[in-house]
Amino acid sequence: MLYRLNKFIGKSSKTGPAEEPSANAQLLERAGFVFKYASGLYEYLPFGLAVLKKIENIIRKNLNALSCQEVLMTSLQPKGLWRKTGRWDDMAGVMYQFKDHSGKDFGLSMTHEEPITQMAARAINSYKDLPFCAYQIQTKHRDESRAKSGVIRGREFIMKDAYSFHASQEDFEKFYAVMTDIYQNIFKECGLDSLVVEAPGGSFSKVNSHEFQVLSPAGEDKILFCDKCQKAFNRDLFGAEDTPKCLVCGGELIEKVGIEVGNIFQLGTKYSAMLGCEFTDSDGKKQPVIMGCYGIGVSRLLGTIVEVSHDDKGMIWPASVAPAVAQVMVLSEDDGTKKLAEQFLAQAEKSGLALVYDDRDVSAGVKLAEADLLGLPYRVVVSEKNAGQIEIKKRTDTNTKLVDLAEVLAILNVES
Ligand SMILES: [Zn+2]
Incomplete structure (x- = not known):
């Protein structure tokens, strides 16, 4: 995904x-x-x-x-059964109760x-x-x-x-x-x-x-x-x-x-x-x-x-319930970087990883802040300055790590 x-x-x-x-x-x-x-x-x-x-x-x-x-x-419950147990009246203060068009009583x-x-x-x-x-x-x-x-x-x-x-x-x-x-x-x-x-x-x-x-x-x-x-x-x-x-x-x-x-x-x-x-x-x-x-x-x-x-920057999702394992962003426009990013996304998709790809036309600062706010377990940055390697950072760590494509995939596969 x-x-x-x-x-x-x-x-x-x-x-x-x-x-x-x-x-x-x-x-x-x-x-x-x-x-x-x-x-x-x-x-x-x-x-x-x-x-x-x-x-x-x-x-x-x-x-x-x-x-x-x-x-x-x-969810929609006719009154009858609830009258038998007395709970139609007992729960009147907290149960939504109303009549349908024919005048019959129902509750949610x-x-x-x-x-x-x-x-x-x-x-x-x-x-x-x-x-x-x-x-x-x-x-x-x-x-x-x-x-x-x-x-x-x-x-x-x-x-x-x-x-x-x-x-x-x-x-x-x-x-x-x-x-x-x-x-x-x-x-x-x-x-x-x-x-x-x-x-x-x-x-x-x-x-x-x-x-x-x-x-x-x-x-x-x-x-x-x-x-x-x-x-x-x-x-x-x-x-x-x-x-x-x-x-x-x-x-x-x-x-x-x-x-x-x-x-x-x-x-x-x-x-x-x-x-x-x-x-x-x-x-x-x-x-x-x-x-x-x-x-x-x-x-x-x-x-x-x-x-x-x-x-103070945002949420921190445990991997077991996170909507995706990592937030991915590409921070430079050159062909080599784009190609590496495409390779990574294609291989990640093949191994069934759920990822968020920040492909918006916004600044690096905005993308980095967004990743912290969403709080997925990892942030993955593809950038020209990393010379063919990929930067990966855990949401809970302050340090980033430069690794090759295969290792990024290995790390994310273990977590998801
Ligand atoms: Zn005790």
Whole structure:
């Protein structure tokens, strides 16, 4: 894939969106990855979309390895099913709800327990049909009164939501523990260190719900961390206590701030009992299915990566999610240089490298600044002064290196 910046639809700009102080909103829009369309609504341009697809594929790879099955449900939800669980009214403040032209009620969903439980019920007869886990990656909506922090908290966003179905609590707990590890794997592959945080919301005492927090001053969640046993807790677990102690070892807790990039929790039989999702056990008795649910904010992850990985010049993308591995520029007009650049681009394309080629008619200074702003892992400069060699520089290094064409390709192939 070769992105040419000349005639590119995702052009960079000197300024970011107004009234959006967050680093992710400013840098993503200035670099032309996203555009703030309205409060809490962001358009994704080619580079932003490429990052989203890479994050999605990291999630897919990890979940498919667990034999999770990908489905796609509808965003537009008729009221009926949601009335049965009482959530049509419970979520009225945050769910977009409206009438169609015939006067029937519909909502735009931000979560899918009701429809997935119904879908699972059609697939489950006996305990032999269990366990399984299904997930989707989908655009969701939330009537957010405080849409801010760029793509981290939007009114329209992309989520991965997974739901697991089990015949026993024991089987559920085993799967929940595996998912906890897989989640940390997913975030690690996206270049993020996540903290597993115990949180309220679980309806049983043995397994709580858990949040996955990435520490960042841009976060909105207060976390209490125990240095002694390394456990972390959501501040909300402690009520109004001034100096809460670790719930596991009684040690001192340190307050930290994080961005919640994922959460997992057990649902028990809450939805299966209400919506008739049952299985026949080995004694021939009908039982409600035990469920868990597992969310990851995909577009929020993209914003979080920018928050924790940027400097005063621009973004710094981990290679695993970067829209391309290198930004290429030709800084002189002579035939020899042009020929070398063409050779490089042709060979890079052959080996399947994704590159950004700055072929705009602008100064070297503008091209170099653009490369820092976009923050791809490498910058590649072809110039007459390098006498047949090619200059390569890592976004995170200050030093440049002169190497021959074959070595540039070798370096980039290792990184992508
Ligand atoms: Zn502790």
